[in-house]
Amino acid sequence: MQPEIASARERFAAGQDCAEVVVRPEIGRSWHRCRDDYGTDPGQTRAPPADDRCEPSLKASRVLTELGSISAALAASEGIKADIVIIADGSGRVLTTHGDHAARHHAECSNLAAWSSWSERAIGTNGIGTALECSDGIVVRGDEHWCRGPQQWSCAGVAISDPVSASPLAVLAIASHLGELPDQALAWLHKSVRGIERELRRQASRDCADLAAALMAEHRQDCQALVALDAGGGVVAISCRGQARSNRSNLGRAMDFPVLRELVREGVDRARADRSWVGFAEPFIPAIGDVLPLTMRPVVQHNRVIGVLGAFGDHAGERLGHEHSGLDRAEPEPGQRVLAFKGNRQIVLRPEQIIVAEAERNTIWLTTDRGRVRARDRGLDKLLAALAGAGFIRVHRHFIVNARRVSEIEHGFRGQLSLIMDLASGRAGQAGRTVPTVPVSRRRGPAVRRALAL
Numbered sequence: 344m345q346p347e348i349a350s351a352r353e354r355f356a357a358g359q360d361c362a363e364v365v366v367r368p369e370i371g372r373s374w375h376r377c378r379d380d381y382g383t384d385p386g387q388t389r390a391p392p393a394d395d396r397c398e399p400s401l402k403a404s405r406v407l408t409e410l411g412s413i414s415a416a417l418a419a420s421e422g423i424k425a426d427i428v429i430i431a432d433g434s435g436r437v438l439t440t441h442g443d444h445a446a447r448h449h450a451e452c453s454n455l456a457a458w459s460s461w462s463e464r465a466i467g468t469n470g471i472g473t474a475l476e477c478s479d480g481i482v483v484r485g486d487e488h489w490c491r492g493p494q495q496w497s498c499a500g501v502a503i504s505d506p507v508s509a510s511p512l513a514v515l516a517i518a519s520h521l522g523e524l525p526d527q528a529l530a531w532l533h534k535s536v537r538g539i540e541r542e543l544r545r546q547a548s549r550d551c552a553d554l555a556a557a558l559m560a561e562h563r564q565d566c567q568a569l570v571a572l573d574a575g576g577g578v579v580a581i582s583c584r585g586q587a588r589s590n591r592s593n594l595g596r597a598m599d600f601p602v603l604r605e606l607v608r609e610g611v612d613r614a615r616a617d618r619s620w621v622g623f624a625e626p627f628i629p630a631i632g633d634v635l636p637l638t639m640r641p642v643v644q645h646n647r648v649i650g651v652l653g654a655f656g657d658h659a660g661e662r663l664g665h666e667h668s669g670l671d672r673a674e675p676e677p678g679q680r681v682l683a684f685k686g687n688r689q690i691v692l693r694p695e696q697i698i699v700a701e702a703e704r705n706t707i708w709l710t711t712d713r714g715r716v717r718a719r720d721r722g723l724d725k726l727l728a729a730l731a732g733a734g735f736i737r738v739h740r741h742f743i744v745n746a747r748r749v750s751e752i753e754h755g756f757r758g759q760l761s762l763i764m765d766l767a768s769g770r771a772g773q774a775g776r777t778v779p780t781v782p783v784s785r786r787r788g789p790a791v792r793r794a795l796a797l
Contacts, residue, residue: 344488352486352696353415356385360691370487371475373468375680375691376476377489379399381464388492393436394462394710403433403512405772406503406539410515413440413535414784417517420750424525425517429455433502433511435462435472449520453492466490470498470516478504480529494522499528503536508575508608547573550649555580557642568655570637574611574648575606595784602626603731606663607651613661614648621660627736634793667671682719683709690716694733698764698777700726710764738762738796739784746795753780760788 344489355374355546366374377383407430412426415719427442427450427567437459440447450456463472467489473481480501488494500516515532517524558571570670578599604622615621621637638657641648681692692711699710700723707718707726718726727735727743734746744762751763762785 345484348486352385352489352555366487369473369481370483372488372680373463373473373476373481376463377460377467379693381467383464383467383489385467385489385491387466387490388463390455390459390466392454393434400512402505402543406512406543407432408440409539410503410513410536413539414439414515417441417515417523417531417535424519426450426519426522426527427455429471429514429516429518430662431461431471431500431502431514433475433513434460435465435514436460437471439566446520449495450518455493455495455496455518463489466492469493470500470518471514474500474502474514474516475511478502480532482524482529484523494745497522497524499532501523501529501532501536503543505548505575506540506544507573507577511577530735531619532606550574550644551579553644554642554650554652557639558582558652570653570655571642571650572639572653573650574715576607579650605636605732606638607653609663610639611641611648614643614651618643618648621665623658623660624663627790679727679730679733681709683711683716684719685716686713692716694730694735695745695747697730697735698745698748698766699781700735702741736791738787738791739782742781744781749795752795759783759785760791764792767790 348366352374356378366511377385378720383411410430414430417425417428425442426446427440429437429441430439431437437457439457440450440455442450447456455461459485460466461469461471463476466472467491468483469488470481471484473483482497482499483493484497486494488496496516496518498516500514502511503513503515504511516538517532535779549673554571554786558569559582561569561582569582571581573579602625606626610620610622610624613622618641621638621640623636625634625636627634627748635695636654636656636658638659639651639653642650642652668746679694681694681697683690683692683705690713692709692713696712697709698712700718701708701710702723705721707721707723720726722731723737723741723743727737728745735743736746744764748765749762753761755761762781762783764779764781766778
């Protein structure tokens with residue numbers, strides 16, 4: 344038992360922000376997700392059944408097959424000292440467990456068995472679900488678990504992710520009942536999956552080379568600006584003004600943002616169902632401050648769709664979603680947070696709580712549902728990158744606004760715009776506060792109109 348951690352978890356579940364001073368940062372962040380994002384019941388004793396309609400991709404299936412022999416070898420190893428070894432897919436669904444009969448019986452009491460869901464949303468902080476949220480893997484011990492059911496276990500897990508899309512493909516985890524895992528647990532797991540990760544990176548490198556070659560071949564026939572994007576929406580290479588170059592150009596960096604990545608993934612999914620598919624999108628690109636039409640055509644290599652070639656300024660084929668800026672359907676990424684200071688306390692803000700960000704030199708002041716606070720990080724560009732995909736737009740060199748919190752638009756002299764923001768005065772602590780009005784610079788006016796569908 345870890346009474347200090349157990350007490351902190353109870354107080355945290357009741358609404359106090361006390362986790363950071365008691366548990367490791369990665370556990371504290373997981374508790375925040377469980378309480379604030381997922382609403383996971385800490386009193387749960389069993390994991391729920393998984394959705395059996397979810398089918399793994401071909402790439403994930405290959406990874407899971409290779410993990411099968413690895414997990415069996417780990418279970419038989421004398422050095423691991425774990426009761427059970429678990430394989431789960433990229434959604435946290437347990438596929439198989441290895442271990443002795445008694446350990447597996449104990450695991451089944453918490454539904455740590457095949458076809459149960461061990462994502463954080465389903466059963467809180469744990470070695471499988473939290474590994475999906477932590478790129479370096481995680482060890483979760485006893486009372487660090489968010490839910491009551493797994494608290495008699497210590498577990499460790501590492502996720503294997505697609506190096507192209509960064510989406511998780513599988514999890515390899517070990518668990519010990521009523522005991523501690525050795526300090527080397529994570530190192531063992533990382534070593535076990537190293538060969539799989541190495542082969543995934545090699546395949547991703549080959550695909551990038553094939554995409555760049557496809558761009559070069561197209562570039563020789565057509566001098567218009569083109570971009571090669573991998574299956575995850577990442578920029579591989581760009582051709583413009585008579586030459587092709589890698590993604591390290593300014594335009595390449597400008598094209599790397601979540602809304603475009605989502606659109607490319609949608610296009611790749613369509614192309615995998617129909618290799619002749621062609622489509623276009625009109626994303627609002629924050630770094631450029633404007634809409635940039637882009638037509639996508641799939642690149643197929645060895646019977647696989649490895650990415651797309653995009654032509655700037657074209658409108659051909661099927662129109663994809665996010666017709667104006669990606670604001671209508673974009674959602675914050677899971678666990679997305681902004682840290683700020685209020686007096687002598689550090690607070691954690693969700694994107695939807697932020698209304699306006701204002702730059703005062705490099706200091707950023709945030710108007711939020713919790714009052715006016717100072718952002719921990721400095722610089723509007725850095726803040727805008729942290730809020731990518733959450734519906735924020737830059738309207739002035741000194742201001743970023745939450746597009747969902749714009750309540751009125753004022754048309755001033757010579758058409759200059761001002762945005763009146765929604766303070767949601769019915770919420771606690773908002774009554775009596777001055778409603779912020781944010782100026783829109785003339786240079787950014789047309790882009791803001793498009794982003795807000797005016």
